[in-house]
Amino acid sequence: MHHLHTRRTLALLVVLIVGVVGGASATAAIMRAAAPVREVLVQSTNPKGGDGRTLYLQRVSIPGNTPLAAHTHAGTQIAAITTGTLRYTVIEGKPVKVLKPNALGTKPEFVRTIQPGQTYDVEAGYSVIEPAGTAHKVQVIGSSEVVVYVASLFTNGEPVSIPYVTAS
Incomplete structure (x- = not known):
């Protein structure tokens, strides 16, 4: 059970990191477009x-x-x-x-x-x-x-x- 909980936490962490990186990239693109x-x-x-x-x-x-x-x-x-x-x-x-x-x-x-x-x-x-x-x-x-x-x-x-x- 602990192993399953660790996998879910890891998967959630990956999704969070991808979201943050993707959001930062999108924000940077918007800032470039607004220049x-x-x-x-x-x-x-x-x-x-x-x-x-x-x-x-x-x-x-x-x-x-x-x-x-x-x-x-x-x-x-x-x-x-x-x-x-x-x-x-x-x-x-x-x-x-x-x-x-x-x-x-x-x-x-x-x-x-x-x-x-x-x-x-x-x-x-x-x-x-x-x-x-x-x-x-x-x-x-x-x-x-x-x-x-x-x-x-x-x-x-x-x-x-x-x-x-x-x-x-």
């Missing part, structure tokens, strides 16, 4: 008037309901949201400008600034200008993917995103 995808469309190192800098045009796709951790950028970025809505929070640094297209489709119109400590929902069709070093975070609002086109000018060799760590 933003950054695609560099064009990149130019040392463009005219930008010696020592790299100019990027990127397409960033962010899955629905995804938060992006607080971060900064080493240079100025202009980001145009083409689908969805981003909840944009400025943590510290310079204010971020929000723009929208005007009726003629020419020069964008100023909407507002997002000051440190403020949050604003930036909708498709709107753009933001992020000054270098401004700490911010974003959250996709809703289940639909958000697509953002980003133009960046960084010092050569700088990463496109730098995790923000508070000084506390």
